Structure formats: C-alpha cells, structure tokens
Amino acid sequence: VSAARVEGCLPESAGAVLDTVGLYCPVPIIKTAERMKAMGEGEILEVVSDDRVILLDLPAWCRSTGNAYMGHRESGRDLHLFVRRGPARPAGQAA
Amino acid sequence: LIRRIVSYFRHAATTPLDPRVRERMALCLEEDPGAEGSLLSEPRRGGKILDEARERLALFMGASPSEIVFTSGGTEASNLALKGAALAPPREPARRRILVAATEPAAILHPARTLGRLGWEFSEIPVDGRGVVDTARLRSMLDDRVLLVSMSLANAETGVLQDLPGIARLTRDCGALLHTDAGVAAMHLPLRVDDLGVDLLSLSAHRMYGPRGAGALYVRDGVRLAPLVEGGIEEGGLRAGAQSVAAIAGFGEAAALATVERQAWKERSWEVGRALASGILESIPEVVHHGAAAERVEAMVCLSVAGVEGESLLLGLERAGFAASSGSPCADEAGKPSHVLLAMGVSPRLAQSSILLAAGRGNSVEEAERLVAHLCGDVSRLREMSVVERA
Numbered sequence: 001v002s003a004a005r006v007e008g009c010l011p012e013s014a015g016a017v018l019d020t021v022g023l024y025c026p027v028p029i030i031k032t033a034e035r036m037k038a039m040g041e042g043e044i045l046e047v048v049s050d051d052r053v054i055l056l057d058l059p060a061w062c063r064s065t066g067n068a069y070m071g072h073r074e075s076g077r078d079l080h081l082f083v084r085r086g087p088a089r090p091a092g093q094a095a
Numbered sequence: 096l097i098r099r100i101v102s103y104f105r106h107a108a109t110t111p112l113d114p115r116v117r118e119r120m121a122l123c124l125e126e127d128p129g130a131e132g133s134l135l136s137e138p139r140r141g142g143k144i145l146d147e148a149r150e151r152l153a154l155f156m157g158a159s160p161s162e163i164v165f166t167s168g169g170t171e172a173s174n175l176a177l178k179g180a181a182l183a184p185p186r187e188p189a190r191r192r193i194l195v196a197a198t199e200p201a202a203i204l205h206p207a208r209t210l211g212r213l214g215w216e217f218s219e220i221p222v223d224g225r226g227v228v229d230t231a232r233l234r235s236m237l238d239d240r241v242l243l244v245s246m247s248l249a250n251a252e253t254g255v256l257q258d259l260p261g262i263a264r265l266t267r268d269c270g271a272l273l274h275t276d277a278g279v280a281a282m283h284l285p286l287r288v289d290d291l292g293v294d295l296l297s298l299s300a301h302r303m304y305g306p307r308g309a310g311a312l313y314v315r316d317g318v319r320l321a322p323l324v325e326g327g328i329e330e331g332g333l334r335a336g337a338q339s340v341a342a343i344a345g346f347g348e349a350a351a352l353a354t355v356e357r358q359a360w361k362e363r364s365w366e367v368g369r370a371l372a373s374g375i376l377e378s379i380p381e382v383v384h385h386g387a388a389a390e391r392v393e394a395m396v397c398l399s400v401a402g403v404e405g406e407s408l409l410l411g412l413e414r415a416g417f418a419a420s421s422g423s424p425c426a427d428e429a430g431k432p433s434h435v436l437l438a439m440g441v442s443p444r445l446a447q448s449s450i451l452l453a454a455g456r457g458n459s460v461e462e463a464e465r466l467v468a469h470l471c472g473d474v475s476r477l478r479e480m481s482v483v484e485r486a
Contacts, residue, residue: 022183022321027332034161050184077184 010071010082014046015039021078025053029061032083036067039085044070047081054079065089101416102462104371106302106364106455107251107279107395108420112345113304119348120306123341134340141340148347155350156296157287158313164330165343168310169278169299170202171323173245175312175333176274176295177206179320180243181215186319187239190271192216194236196228196246196257197438202297203245203276204434219438220246225389226255226439234265241271248291249280252422252435252451253386254395256280263292272318278302282353282455283361283392294318300342304456305349309342360456364394367454367463372396374467379474383445385436394454397422399441403477405448411473412450417466422451 018035020028028049035045047058055072058081062069066086073080103111123144128135149160166172177193195207197219211217218236221229228246237244244266246257259275266273274295277286281303288296296313300306312333314320320333327335353360372393376382381401400408405421412419423433432446454463 019317019319021319023332024325027328030328031331 010073011044014044014082016043017046017048020047020049020051020054022050024051025049025057028054029057032058032061033065036083036085041085041087043085045083045085047083049079049081050077052079054081058083099416100413100418102418102458102466104417104419104452104454104458104466106282107254107422107451107453109301109307110282110304110455111457112301112306113349113352115352116305116345116348120341120345123344141338144340144344145338148343148350151347151351151354152298152311155286155354156298156313157289159316161331162314162316164312164314164333165338165346166310166312166330166334167308167339169276169297169302170310171334172297172299172310172312173202173274173276174206175320175323176297177203177210177243177245178323179333180272180274180295180318181210181213182321183319184321187270189240190242192218192241194218194220194233194241194244194271196220196222198222198226198250198252198255198435199245199247200251200276203247207245215242216240220244222438224440226250226253226386226391226435227389228257228262230258230261230265233262237265237269237271239270241266241269243272243274243295245274245276247276247279248284248286249277249392249395250386250435251276251279252433252449253389253397253439254279254392254453255386255389256284256391259291259293267292279392279395282357283364283394285357288313288315300346300349303349303353306342306345308339309346311346356456361394363456364454364458365392367458367460368392368394368396368452370460370463371452371454371467372398374464375470378467378471383441385439385441385449396452397436397449398452399436399445399449400474401445403448403474405450407477408450408470408473411477412466412469415469417469419450419452421449422453423449 020031032047059069068084070082125133127133134141149163152163153160193207193210193215195203207217220233223229249256263273272294275293276297278299281298294315298311300309322333324335329335383399385397409419432443433449436446
C-alpha cells in the first residue's frame with residue numbers, strides 16, 4: 001500500500017472522526033457502519049485504524065453499501081480513512 | 096450452634112437478587128430451540144436483549160449505549176479500565192504513570208501493581224485520617240507523564256466518598272484519564288458520568304440487587320482502550336466472547352429499578368446505618384468509627400471495638416443470626432490488618448479488628464436495634480474474657 005493512496009481528493013477534515021486504533025477488523029467496519037447510520041448523505045467520516053486489513057475491508061464495505069470510499073493517508077502507524085455517506089437505501093438493503 | 100441468618104448486613108460485598116431481576120433473567124434462559132422465546136430459535140433476540148440492557152445501563156449513568164461495555168463483573172471492568180488504558184496504542188507515549196488511591200480495593204491495586212511490574216510507573220495517592228484523598232498531594236503528583244488516576248467513588252470498607260468532580264478538574268487539566276469503581280456507590284448515589292467527570296467507570300450487577308456474573312465498564316467516547324480478551328466482535332471488540340445474555344438482562348433490569356427506586360433505597364438503608372452507628376457509639380465504650388468524619392455512604396458502618404477481636408464479634412453476630420463482615424479481604428483471608436484502615440493511619444491492632452455493617456433496602460431500624468443490643472452484650476462478655484491488649 002502506498003504512503004498516500006488517493007481516490008479523488010482527501011478532505012482537509014471530516015465531519016466526524018471514529019478512533020478504532022487497537023481494534024482488529026471487522027470491529028472497525030462494524031463501528032463504521034454504526035456511526036454512519038447517524039450521519040446524513042454527503043457527510044464525511046474519518047476512520048482511524050492501525051489494522052492494515054481495513055485498507056481492503058473498508059473499500060469493499062463501501063462498495064456493498066453504497067457509500068463512497070475516498071482514500072486514506074498514513075501518519076506513523078495510524079491509517080486515516082475517509083468515507084462519504086451515500087444515499088439512504090430502501091428498507092431491506094444494507095445501509 | 097449457628098442459627099439461620101435472619102438479618103443481612105453485608106450489602107457492600109453483595110446484595111440479594113431482586114425477585115423482579117430473577118424473573119427477567121428466567122425469560123432469557125429458555126434453551127429448547129423449539130420453544131417460543133428461545134434464544135436458539137430466535138438468534139436476533141439475544142442481540143435485542145443486550146441492546147435493551149445496554150440502553151438501561153446508559154440511562155442509569157447518563158451515558159450513550161455505545162459507551163457501555165459489558166463484562167463478567169466489576170473486577171473485570173476495573174482490570175479492563177487500567178490495563179486497557181495502559182496497553183492501548185498510546186496517543187502520548189510519555190504518559191506512563193498510573194496513580195491509585197491508597198485505599199482502593201485489590202481489583203484496582205493489583206492490576207496497577209502488575210502494570211508497575213511491566214514497566215509502567217505506579218504510585219499510591221495518600222489519604223488523610225478520614226480516608227479522603229489528599230488533594231494537595233494529588234495535585235503535586237499530576238503532570239504530563241500521568242496516564243490514569245483511579246479512585247472509588249465510595250470506599251468498599253468505610254463508605255467514605257471522594258470528591259470526584261473536584262478530582263476530575265485536576266486530571267482534566269493535566270490530560271490524564273480518571274477511572275472510578277462505583278460498585279458500592281451504585282445503590283446509593285446518582286451516577287451521572289458527566290457530573291462526576293469520569294472517563295471510565297466500573298459497575299457490578301451483584302452490588303445493586305442484580306446477579307453475579309455481570310458487570311460493566313463505562314468508556315467515555317474517544318477514550319482508547321485495548322481489550323484484555325480478544326478474538327471476537329462482541330462489546331465493540333473490547334471484550335470478546337459470547338455474552339451471558341441472562342445475567343446482562345438481569346443487570347439491565349437492576350439498573351432500571353435503581354434508576355427509579357434508588358432514592359428510596361438510600362433513605363431506608365442510611366436510616367438503618369445511622370441507627371447502627373448511633374446505637375453502638377452510645378452504648379459501647381471505646382469504639383472507633385472509621386471514616387465517621389468524612390462524607391460517606393451512611394448505610395455503611397466500619398468500626399473497631401478496642402480490646403475485642405473483630406473475628407470474635409463476627410462469630411457472635413452470626414450465631415445470633417446477623418450476617419456482617421470484616422469488610423476487608425486482607426483480614427478475612429490472611430488475618431492481616433486492613434490496608435484501607437492502615438492507609439488512614441489506624442493502628443495495626445485496630446485495623447485488624449474492624450467489622451463492617453452494611454445496611455440495605457431490606458433492613459429495618461428494629462433489626463439495627465436488635466443487632467446493637469446483641470453486640471453490646473457480646474462486647475461486655477468478650478472484654479471480660481479477652482486477653483487482647485487494648486490498643
């Protein structure tokens with residue numbers, strides 16, 4: 001994984017930050033899903049993690065749930081990943 | 096001949112299970128996959144029960160449900176607080192000091208000592224003769240190397256209360272986390288985490304008329320912890336392993352009851368505690384009531400009777416149908432003086448002979464009067480027989 005992989009432009013800051021450092025996947029993904037439920041369409045969540053598996057898991061989760069994975073940057077051992085909330089899905093589909 | 100216990104005065108150690116809690120738990124114990132309501136036939140039901148209990152605990156302490164981590168009890172919760180904070184990936188690596196009140200129970204002191212062995216710096220915060228943390232000393236110990244400060248809201252042996260909001264202002268100013276064990280205080284005092292100013296708070300179900308086997312740690316949003324038990328997604332990854340749904344449901348029920356009834360429990364048990372304290376002090380000479388000069392949980396009366404072994408008093412009380420305790424595992428299990436009382440400056444002899452009478456919501460003033468009358472007679476008899484020198 002490159003030091004600053006970018007898909008589109010990373011935002012300067014996010015509306016909310018979720019610290020999952022010290023926790024292994026899939027817990028950061030579960031926490032991301034919970035936090036995103038309380039966010040509105042277009043809002044951005046910054047997920048901080050030190051489990052590099054999240055670099056695979058979070059984009060995959062975003063694809064399957066209609067949210068937009070914006071990319072990540074690294075700071076020491078910490079990964080800062082950015083997700084933009086997609087449109088709300090009809091009942092019965094994953095949020 | 097040991098008679099059946101008819102009057103229970105060990106509420107600081109553990110409380111009787113509330114029948115309403117038992118009823119709630121029974122609904123979660125159906126294991127036949129074919130039966131209506133079985134957790135096995137309705138896999139999502141367990142999750143819903145846990146969600147409901149989490150919401151009830153959150154309401155009880157003014158927290159968000161996502162800030163509640165269920166554990167096997169208060170001891171595990173406190174271990175998670177101390178070791179979890181120390182072992183988490185650090186935001187500030189220079190913070191390597193753990194400060195713990197000298198009167199803390201083993202559930203706090205032992206994990207702190209273990210961290211000391213693993214390279215963290217562990218220091219005890221002294222208390223004054225009343226059992227209250229010496230704020231001036233604490234202030235002098237706080238700096239940017241301190242990771243965490245831990246002190247119980249109410250001491251488990253004396254009931255002495257600490258000024259947590261005041262302490263929280265100090266810890267916040269220096270950037271340290273504040274943890275409290277609120278197990279003893281839970282059935283007496285409001286536990287609003289924002290009012291207390293704590294970052295971490297441990298609770299035990301069995302100290303608030305709930306079941307043994309369930310506890311909780313409040314973890315303020317943003318506080319970084321490492322799990323002690325890993326390998327699953329339960330409890331937000333902070334406590335892996337299938338939860339005990341029935342015990343947690345019972346804990347939630349106990350918290351819901353306490354939210355509504357705590358004030359009545361407090362009034363009843365404190366009235367009984369005051370009757371015990373005044374009755375004993377007025378009728379038995381040379382009694383030391385530990386922590387009496389401090390703000391405390393008045394349902395708890397910790398005392399030493401000069402010239403009489405605490406163990407003899409406890410045996411006499413048990414024979415007469417009263418359940419009391421020394422209040423100190425040191426005294427109970429190892430015959431050692433209570434470290435809590437020693438930290439308060441009590442002499443080793445008096446510290447070794449303490450007894451704790453801890454009233455609960457089910458006790459009455461009449462029971463307290465009967466206990467005082469019994470104790471009065473027993474002390475006279477034992478003092479006549481005693482070869483113990485008066486301290």
